[in-house]
Amino acid sequence: MLNFDGMDWPQTVKTLQTNWIDRSEGASVIFKTEQGDDVEIFTTRPDTLWGATFMVFSPEHPLVDKIAAPEYKAAVEEYKAQAARQSDIQRGAADKEKTGVFTGGYAINPVNGERIPIWIADYVLMSYGTGAIMAVPAHDERDFAFARKYGLKIIPVIQPEGQPQLDGDSMPEAYIGGGVMINSAHFNGTKVNDQKGRKNPGIAAVIDWLEEKGIGRESVNYRYRDWLISRQRYWGAPIPMIYCQEHGWNPVPDDQLPVLLPEDVEWKPTGESPLKLHPTWKNATCPVCGGAAIRETDTMDTFMCSSWYHLRYLSPKYDQGPFDPKEYDYWMPVDTYTGGIEHATMHLLYTRFFHKALRDAGIVKGNEPMLQLRNQGMVLGEDNEKMSKSRGNVVAPDVLVQKYGADTVRAYLMFFARWEMGAPWDSQGIEGCARWIRRVWTLFTDPVLPSAEPPSGETLKHLRRKVHQTLRKVTRDFENFEFNTIISSLMELLNEMYKAREAGAAGSDEWREAQEIYLKMLAPVAPHIAEELWTNQLGKPYSIHTQAWHQVDETAAREDVIELPVQVNGKVRDRITVPAEATEEQIKSAALASETVQKFLEGKEPKKVIVANRRLVSVVA
RNA sequence: GCCGAAGUGGCGGAAUUGGCAGACGCGCUACGUUCAGGGCGUAGUGAGAGCACUCUCAUGAGGGUUCAAAUCCCUCCUUCGGCACCA
Numbered sequence: 001m002l003n004f005d006g007m008d009w010p011q012t013v014k015t016l017q018t019n020w021i022d023r024s025e026g027a028s029v030i031f032k033t034e035q036g037d038d039v040e041i042f043t044t045r046p047d048t049l050w051g052a053t054f055m056v057f058s059p060e061h062p063l064v065d066k067i068a069a070p071e072y073k074a075a076v077e078e079y080k081a082q083a084a085r086q087s088d089i090q091r092g093a094a095d096k097e098k099t100g101v102f103t104g105g106y107a108i109n110p111v112n113g114e115r116i117p118i119w120i121a122d123y124v125l126m127s128y129g130t131g132a133i134m135a136v137p138a139h140d141e142r143d144f145a146f147a148r149k150y151g152l153k154i155i156p157v158i159q160p161e162g163q164p165q166l167d168g169d170s171m172p173e174a175y176i177g178g179g180v181m182i183n184s185a186h187f188n189g190t191k192v193n194d195q196k197g198r199k200n201p202g203i204a205a206v207i208d209w210l211e212e213k214g215i216g217r218e219s220v221n222y223r224y225r226d227w228l229i230s231r232q233r234y235w236g237a238p239i240p241m242i243y244c245q246e247h248g249w250n251p252v253p254d255d256q257l258p259v260l261l262p263e264d265v266e267w268k269p270t271g272e273s274p275l276k277l278h279p280t281w282k283n284a285t286c287p288v289c290g291g292a293a294i295r296e297t298d299t300m301d302t303f304m305c306s307s308w309y310h311l312r313y314l315s316p317k318y319d320q321g322p323f324d325p326k327e328y329d330y331w332m333p334v335d336t337y338t339g340g341i342e343h344a345t346m347h348l349l350y351t352r353f354f355h356k357a358l359r360d361a362g363i364v365k366g367n368e369p370m371l372q373l374r375n376q377g378m379v380l381g382e383d384n385e386k387m388s389k390s391r392g393n394v395v396a397p398d399v400l401v402q403k404y405g406a407d408t409v410r411a412y413l414m415f416f417a418r419w420e421m422g423a424p425w426d427s428q429g430i431e432g433c434a435r436w437i438r439r440v441w442t443l444f445t446d447p448v449l450p451s452a453e454p455p456s457g458e459t460l461k462h463l464r465r466k467v468h469q470t471l472r473k474v475t476r477d478f479e480n481f482e483f484n485t486i487i488s489s490l491m492e493l494l495n496e497m498y499k500a501r502e503a504g505a506a507g508s509d510e511w512r513e514a515q516e517i518y519l520k521m522l523a524p525v526a527p528h529i530a531e532e533l534w535t536n537q538l539g540k541p542y543s544i545h546t547q548a549w550h551q552v553d554e555t556a557a558r559e560d561v562i563e564l565p566v567q568v569n570g571k572v573r574d575r576i577t578v579p580a581e582a583t584e585e586q587i588k589s590a591a592l593a594s595e596t597v598q599k600f601l602e603g604k605e606p607k608k609v610i611v612a613n614r615r616l617v618s619v620v621a
Numbered sequence: 622g623c624c625g626a627a628g629u630g631g632c633g634g635a636a637u638u639g640g641c642a643g644a645c646g647c648g649c650u651a652c653g654u655u656c657a658g659g660g661c662g663u664a665g666u667g668a669g670a671g672c673a674c675u676c677u678c679a680u681g682a683g684g685g686u687u688c689a690a691a692u693c694c695c696u697c698c699u700u701c702g703g704c705a706c707c708a
Contacts, residue, residue, distance in 0.1 A: 012625060012703085019624070019704060026708085043708060056708090096706075121706095128707045135708085142706055223707050341702080415646075416633060423633060432646045435661095473637085485635070488645035565641040570689055572641055610688060616640045620688045 001352060008372040010420070013344045020345040022223035025197030027207050029216035031055065031107045031134065033067050033118070039107060042129035042221050045139065046210060047192050047202035049111045050184040051157035052134035053147070055118045056100065058126040059083040067118055069104025076103055076120065083122045098123050098146045109134070110215040112185065121146065129221055137174065138166065144174035157183045158192055158202075178202075227350065229301045232273040234265055236299030244286035244293040253287050259295070273297055306347050307354035310334055310369065322363070334370040338419075338481075341375045348373070374481045377422020379413070384424045395425045407526035408434045414483035414525060436491050437526060443497060444515065444533045448506040455504040460511075463500040466493060467514045468557035471550055474521045483525075490521060516540075517550050566591045566617045568600040576617070584611045591617040 001021055004014045026044035033039060039055070057064055059080045068076045079101045100121030107118050123142055124133055137147035138156040147154050154168035160179040178193040181202055187209075192202030198218070210216035230239060238259040240252035252259055262281045265274035275281060275297040286293040308322070314331055315324035339347075348370075355369040380386060381393025388394065400409045412433040417423035470493045477486045497505075497514060505511045515538060523530040523544045534544035559580050564587065565572045574596040578587055588609045591597060601621050608620040 015625065016703060022704090022707070024707075041708080045708085098706080123706045123708095125707070133708045140708070142708080145706095221707080223704095344703085418634075421627085421634095426633060426647070429633065429647050436646085476637090484633090485645080488635075491645055563641095567641085567689070570687095575641080608688065610640095612640050612689080613637095615637090616689085618640075618688050 001349070001356070003367075006371075007368055010373060010375055012341070013348065013373060013375065016344040017349055020224060020349065024221050024223075026203075026219055026221065027210060027216050028130075028219040029110065029134070029210060031110060031132075033063065034106045034108070034115075035066060037063055037066065039063065039132050040130045041132050041134050042219060043134060044196065045136065045203070046206040046216065047181060047184075047187075047190075047200070048136040048139045048157050049109070049134065049206065050181075050187075051136040051138045051155050052109050052116065053114075053137060053153040053155055054116050054135045055107050056121045056124045056133050056135050056143075056146070057103070057118060058124040058131040059120045059122055060126040061120070061131045063132075064103065064120055067103050067105030072102060072104035075101045079120060086122070098142065098149060100146060100150070102150075117152070119146075119150070127225060128223060138168060138171065139174055139176060141174045141176070155183055157181060227301075227303070227353075229304050230298040231301055232276075232297075233299055234261065234267075234274045236302055237305055238275075238299055239296040241296040242284045242287060242293045243296070244288065244291060246291065247286055247288040250287045252284075261299075273299070275299070303347060303350045307350045308358070310351075311364070328364070332364070333366055333368060336372045336374065337370040338374045338376055340378065375420050377417060377420055379417075379422055380424040382425050382427060387425075395427070400430070404430060404434050405437075405528075407529050408437050410527075411437065411487060411525050415487040417484065419481045419483055433487075436487075436494065437529060439494060439498075440518075440522065440526075441529065441533070443494065443501070444537050448501070453504060455500070455508060459500055459503040459505055460508055463496065463505055463514055464510050464553075464556045465559070466496045467510075467517050468553050471517055471521065472552045472554075472557055475549070475552065478524070486521075487525060490518070490525070493518065519544060520547060520550050523547075562614065564591075564611075564615065564617050566594060566597055566619065568597055568619045569621055570618070573597060573600045584614075587611050587614070587617060591619065 002018060002023060007014075024044050026042060027046040028040055028042055029046065029049065031039045031041060039057075041055070043049070060083075064076065064080070079099075098121060100119045100123075103118050103120055105118040106115050108114070109116055119135075123146070124131065133143075135143040135146065135152075136157070137143040137152065137154040139158055144154070146152070154171070156166035156168055156171065156175065158175060158177075158179045159166055159182045160175060160177060166175060178191070178200075181187045181190040181192060184190075187202075187206065190202050190205055193200055195203075198204045198207065207216075207218045211218070238261060240257060240259045241249050242252055243249055262275070262278055265278055267274055268277065270277065282295045282297055284293045284295045285291065311323045311328070311332075314327040318324045318327075351369055355364060356367065358364040359367065378386070379395075381388075381391060381395065383391070383393050385391055385393060397409060404412075408430065412430045415433055416426065416429055470489050473489050474486050477483070477489070497518070500506075500511070500514075505514075519530050519534050519538070523534075527545065531542075531544050534540050535542050561577050562580050562582075563575055563577050566574045566576055574591075574594045576587075576590045576594055578590050582590070588611060591609065592606065597619060601619070604621045606619045606621055608618075610618040610620070612618060
């Protein structure tokens with residue numbers, strides 16, 4: 001899941017997923033309580049094991065009740081109760097003052113046999129690692145703060161090189177960096193650097209030793225939590241399992257799939273799933289003995305379905321399996337997927353996970369379900385705030401479609417902001433797109449007035465050039481998800497076509513080609529109007545949306561002459577026009593021949609003349 | 622606190638990735654069409670100076686590299702997102 005090779009995804013999404021999974025390398029080490037129970041802990045710093053002066057358990061840790069000494073029981077219970085009352089958010093506040101209580105119990109540090117006290121504190125989370133930590137106050141900020149507050153022992157075991165000897169009683173803060181191991185028996189003198197995991201020589205040495213002694217092992221931990229797919233709701237795919245008193249849980253037989261949700265459910269404020277309360281739905285027969293049995297009434301999380309819907313969509317009527325393999329081979333993996341950034345660590349992570357699980361089960365091929373991802377930005381309200389009913393700034397699409405038509409609304413959504421950025425809605429701005437669409441319509445449907453004189457060859461050549469230049473740009477922009485500039489280009493071309501029509505171009509082959517190409521470029525932007533004009537006005541075969549994309553005629557797109565600005569000492573002073581095929585030398589002499597350039601040179605010989613990409617001439621005096 | 626993204630006219634945004642800053646659209650102004658309004662059409666529209674040809678300044682702020690910087694480098698400011706005691 002952390003390998004994004006070959007995936008054309010936004011870096012932000014890759015980073016979000018990487019942080020969400022949050023892999024950390026370290027070691028698992030077995031401590032023992034005085035009662036003789038094993039307590040496994042995870043640490044990224046096994047090199048500091050000799051500095052572990054106490055242990056901290058999460059208040060929910062299963063061993064807490066067993067280790068709590070009688071005289072501490074009351075305080076422990078009290079602390080557990082108040083931790084349970086706090087919400088996760090309260091508990092998670094990083095700047096919160098650390099609290100905890102001593103349990104009266106002790107553990108043995110396996111590396112040196114030291115007897116160390118066991119505390120409970122809510123800064124240790126049951127949901128990460130094992131819910132218990134070794135505390136090394138000299139080299140961990142949180143443990144340090146806790147130890148200072150409760151007067152616990154602090155023993156430095158990493159000495160930064162070239163600095164005064166660390167002293168547990170006087171050090172002002174935990175020392176996190178590298179150095180040399182001290183107070184660590186035969187490891188004294190071993191170098192420790194800032195690297196994580198086995199790349200750190202100190203950590204590697206200790207891990208090898210732990211494994212040899214059988215006290216611990218190399219280990220990797222993830223912050224990413226297990227995904228609970230079941231929930232007590234009506235809205236979700238049923239979990240096809242049946243429970244029989246006699247034969248336990250069994251899957252629903254294939255010929256009884258799919259299990260459908262009942263439609264006659266009642267919602268009552270009981271906190272229970274309506275499926276549980278339905279009079280008959282949960283009654284089933286045991287697939288093993290045929291006796292009375294009960295259906296699972298939990299349903300699956302909706303992410304379960306969104307993780308593979310793209311596979312089912314390949315062949316929704318297929319009944320031999322989840323999808324038709326022939327369709328899979330044709331369509332998958334998904335070429336381009338677009339959705340909001342809010343899916344970064346949920347839907348998109350689950351979908352990737354699902355694909356890998358299905359791959360391991362031999363059902364799908366390849367490592368990833370979606371090759372290219374592009375996020376679209378959010379359309380904000382006109383007040384530049386997130387749209388919400390409570391703010392009253394919601395712009396309803398149906399109202400806009402009612403007023404402007406779906407094509408205009410679609411075009412404006414593509415035009416008014418960069419796709420991945422989003423922007424506040426502008427109810428005036430859409431008028432521009434409405435005007436453009438109307439002008440497209442008019443250009444194609446107005447009867448062409450008989451022109452007084454035939455169009456000049458220059459007019460037709462110019463039209464064709466603009467058409468193919470636009471096609472080239474639009475083709476590239478579609479590939480890059482740059483929809484706003486596509487529409488700008490189409491607006492520009494429309495203006496050119498109006499001018500060409502004015503100059504009598506209508507009726508020519510060039511004009512017909514321009515119309516055809518224009519509609520093909522318009523089709524993804526304004527699909528209904530493009531189709532209407534294609535079939536009814538141009539009389540072309542239905543449908544425009546299945547036509548091949550037009551090829552750019554590079555010869556037609558080429559300019560005869562190019563205009564270059566000429567800079568003297570970094571400032572544009574003149575512009576020159578040269579034939580498109582002019583050499584650099586010719587461009588240089590044309591630039592120096594300019595009177596204006598000579599004026600700004602003030603009679604001096606130019607030190608340097610640079611022709612940049614045949615786009616600009618820079619004269620340095 | 623850590624990580625990331627973004628700052629360009631009155632507004633949304635362009636800028637072929639180092640090469641004419643402001644394409645295209647909104648808004649605004651003028652003119653035309655109209656009894657009028659709307660609509661439509663044409664032209665203008667970064668700021669300052671000038672009768673004008675033009676000139677100067679300008680891409681969050683400051684510095685740097687370069688013939689040339691919105692774009693690259695350094696320092697800082699602002700806004701928005703994500704994570705937030707992860708052992």
